[in-house]
Amino acid sequence: MDSFTATPTHPSPRRRRPGPSRTALAAASILASSTILQAMAAPGAATCVALKATPIANTTVTSATYVTAATGNYCLVGATVAPQHDVQVVLPDNWKSRYLQSGGGGFDGNVPDAAAMAAGGAFAAAGDNLVANGYVVTADNGGHRGSQYPGASFAVDRGLTLSYASGKIFDTHLVATALMLQYYGHEARYNYFSGCSNGGKNASVAASNFPDYFDAIIGGDGVWGQARDPVGGSDMAGLTSKWAQTVQLGSITPAQGAALHAAVVNACDGLDGVKDGIVANIQACNIERVAERMRCSAGASGACLSDADFAKVTGYITPLKLDGRVIGAPWSGATDLSLVGASSFGLGSGFLAMAMRTPAPVNPATFDIPRQFADVAAVLDGVYGMTGDLYGIERYLKRGKKLILFHGWEDPVVPSYVSVDFFKALTRAEGEASDNVRLYMDPAVAHCGGGNGADSTDLVAVAAKWVEQNEEPGSYRNPTVAWKRAGASAPADVSGASFTRPLCPYPSYAHYVGRGDVDAAANYVCRPGL
Structure with missing residues (x-):
């Protein structure tokens, strides 16, 4: 595993947590009553079903179902923020005070299966079971229903477009926070965001607009900055x-x-x-x-x-x-x-x-x-603020927050140089902004996966170690490894890989050392690129 330290890294500053104002804001903004924010009982079936009565402003909790599973039991909650922003929240019994909010895809319109994402594999950049690892996980429809507004037909409605651009991130977070407060008695200690494609675009907004809400953000194949920013057309x-x-x-x-x-x-x-x-x-x-x-x-x-x-x-x-x-x-x-x-x-x-x-x-x-x-x-x-601006994202990083970007070099949907050029713009700044961001360009990988390259990874776990243990990506204790899954029936994590590669931080790339198994990441080093 020594190959993962071939590219020099910089020590990360200690993580700075937001003050109590976010909890106060959540309590004031989310709940429609002065109900004491404590779990009614230990997490379980009865407590789960009772979440249907959780008062959340402008929101209806539509379902609350307790699910038993071999990898860990959880409460699956559905809610709608008026008029039609549908949200799913997975609340595991084995909660480790972690929260992971997922971005959308394409023009949204449907709620991805949050429970399937929490099981790992189907979730962008997560290879392990998130329920077993103690994450509350969310998914949403982007603020509109595709059955009524297929494709981008919601564009005629300014309110729905605003929700698609940024409002959904805020609303989903508020709903999830209210449910965590009611189910567990406190909000999450560690807060993450991850998405690819439209979810990568969402990641830019999360960093720029909602820096207090997330300790680390993962954005793949996304869109970054705004037209007035010197980002090389990545906006x-x-x-x-x-x-x-x-x-x-x-x-x-x-x-x-x-x-x-x-x-x-x-x-x-x-x-x-x-x-x-x-x-x-x-x-x-x-x-x-x-x-x-x-x-x-x-x-x-x-x-x-x-x-x-x-x-x-x-x-x-x-x-x-x-x-x-x-x-x-x-x-x-x-x-x-x-x-x-x-x-x-x-x-x-x-x-x-x-x-x-x-x-x-x-x-x-x-x-x-x-x-x-x-x-x-x-x-x-x-x-609309469709993307987060460069300087807002720089401010996010200067506060000690973490940002991981990734992109497939063979992406036919969003040009790969969108991420490269934005990363260059970010790292022109000296100091903390550069220390707290990584870009991984995935060879022979298409849009958010696919292609001949190693298109699976667990950047959620990498980000969590960076935040919770101050272990930088690429260090011996926090290697960044990608793998190609052997087939649909193979395990979603690295144990089901047909081959592995180190994910090298841009501009370095994985170079074979000339000996050993060419399918093993341990036989590659990260060499400086152009």
């Missing part, structure tokens, strides 16, 4: 513009995408010391040169790249600029670039609908980026 208006540009460039064919991806692997696979079908040292790979070799000769067709197709590829992997300033982060050339058009159309159309406050979808091909960018940024940032 929501910038990403929306990059999606629109991608649509406007047009698509390459699946055959061309597969051939280009295979050519990249063939050219750059060995840059990490082993030929295993995984390009770990992606930034040392000259993607444009690989694409140049695929240019069609006269009269050729098929998987080669015509002049027009080559222009599309270079457009994808080049930052989008407006008036000389980068406003959109580029796609990674390790991605199968034939896949980026479909996701760009679907997501771009939804966020343009929110920005223009019109029914979805809005065709991204009609978005005049030079003329309309400022208006889109004004709404997504100024009206």
